[in-house]
Amino acid sequence: MTDSLAPLSRPILAGAVTALVGFTSSFAVVLTGLGAVGATPAQAASGLLALSLMMGISCIILAWRYRMPITVAWSTPGAALLAATGAVDGGWPAATGAFLVVAALTLLAGAWPGFGLLIARIPASIAQAMLAGILLPLCLAPITGIAVNPWGVLPVLLTWLVFVRLAPRWAVPLAFVAAAIVVGVEWIRSGSTVEAATLLPRLEWTAPVFTVEALVGIALPLFVVTMASQNVPGIAIMRSFGYEVPWRPAMLVTGIGTALSAPAGGHGINLAAISAALAAAPDADPNPRRRWIAGASTGASYLVLGVFAAALSALVTLAPEAVIPAVAGVALFAALGSAVHQAVAEAGERLPAVVTFLIAASGLSFAGISAAFWALLAGLLMRWLLTVRR
Structure with missing residues (x-):
């Protein structure tokens, strides 16, 4: 009996690690992004829970149905986009409406291959430059935070730096552990109290509102960023391990998952990219035909981790400034390093990419529409003008 279970323990453990690393590495980005577009702490916690549930169910469905270690994640670059965009006309209800539009576009990409090809024609250099510009202000926060709260930020940075060298996979999760210790010390010192009810997971539903500003400023950039930095690389990473992920079913499952999570605050789920390798690589199981168990285990682990969404949101609320x-x-x-590299990899694409990057990083908002949209538009226009000139 023990011998028969031993081969299964390896992919199950690999799936649990995949979920744990993916969740703890980026949940702070998700909560920050949802809060920036108007979510209250309770609504942001609801969004985190909804995303965890949909990711878990989607992983299990896709891995079991296609016998591949297909894993699903929330859109971390998309959450960074939300953090850079801020509130739009219509507030949080308009943001949830934009999330539903992203779901509809994802379903369209799955149902109509021509639409997916159209999105794929957006040059990778422009899409990645837009993402790099979005990420830059967020990546500067640890540096500027040293001046604001050195005793809170330095333990986080030093922990990250040490484990980037010793155990890169765990560097960000352990940096979060350091942040949690800082929060705990501050909480004890201040004598603050937390109501037990706020730590219980629950979904809060919001009636979506559809506005032009949210459509153009959130939905379209969010969809492009998610496709360019999550779904397309996710397919490529899985292919590198010998798995051909079925595009249409993957888009339909993640599109439905996004639609179901949107009214509860979820901004979107997609194919995992970087974390996909944790479940699909030979380390998960020497036998490629058994690695699908790691995908299913990842899903089950996300369902468990979702239980802690409200508690983590409370922790973020209690955190000292800049932590x-x-x-x-x-x-x-x-993600910033990868985006910059892809944006300037081709010499002929650099000038449009730089224009895109600078506008996205500027935070420019015009006519109620975020910088991400204007950056994408300006980059495409610049590229077209240079092509016409040639």
Whole structure:
């Protein structure tokens, strides 16, 4: 009996690690993004719970149905986009309406291959430059936070720095542990109290509102960023391990999951990219045909982790100034580096990419529409003008 269970323990453990690393590395970014577009702490906790539930169910469905270690994640770059965008006309209800539009566009990409091809025609350099510009202010937060709250931020940065060298996979989760200790010390010192009811997981529903500003300023950039930095790389990473992920079912499952989570505050789920390798690599199981168990285990682990959504939201609320932005910033360092590299990799694409990056990083908001949209538009226009000139 023990011998028969032994081969299963490896992919099950790999799935649990995949979920734990993915969740703890970026949940602070998600809470920051949802709060920036108008969510209260309770609504942000609801969004985190809804996303965890939909990710878990989607992982289990896709891994079991296709016998592949397909994993699903929330859109961390999308959450960073929300943090950079801020509130739009219509507030939080308009943001949830934008999330529903993203779900509809994802479903359209799955149902109509032509639409997916159209999105794929957006140059990677422009999309990645837009993402890099969005990420830059967030990645500066750990640096500027040292001046604001050195005793709170330095333990986070030093922990991250040590474990980037010793155990890179766990560097961000352990930086969060350091932040949690800082919060705990401050909580004890201040004598604050937390109501037990606020620590219980619960969903809070919001009636969506649809506005032009939210459609153009949130939905369209969020969809493009998610496709360019999550879904497309996710497919490529899985292919590198010998798995051909079925595009249409994957988009339909994640699109439905996004639609179901949106009224509860979830901004979107998608195919995992970087964390996908944890479940799909040979370390998960030497036998490629058994690695789908790691995908299902990832899903089950997300369902368990969702229980802690409200408690984590409460922890973020109690945190001293600059501590949580520091955690979110170090969590995005790798994404920023990757985005910058892809944006300027081709010499002929650099000038449009730089224009896109600068506008996105500027935080420019015009006519109620966020900088991300204007950056994408300006980059595409610049690229077209240079092409016409040639």
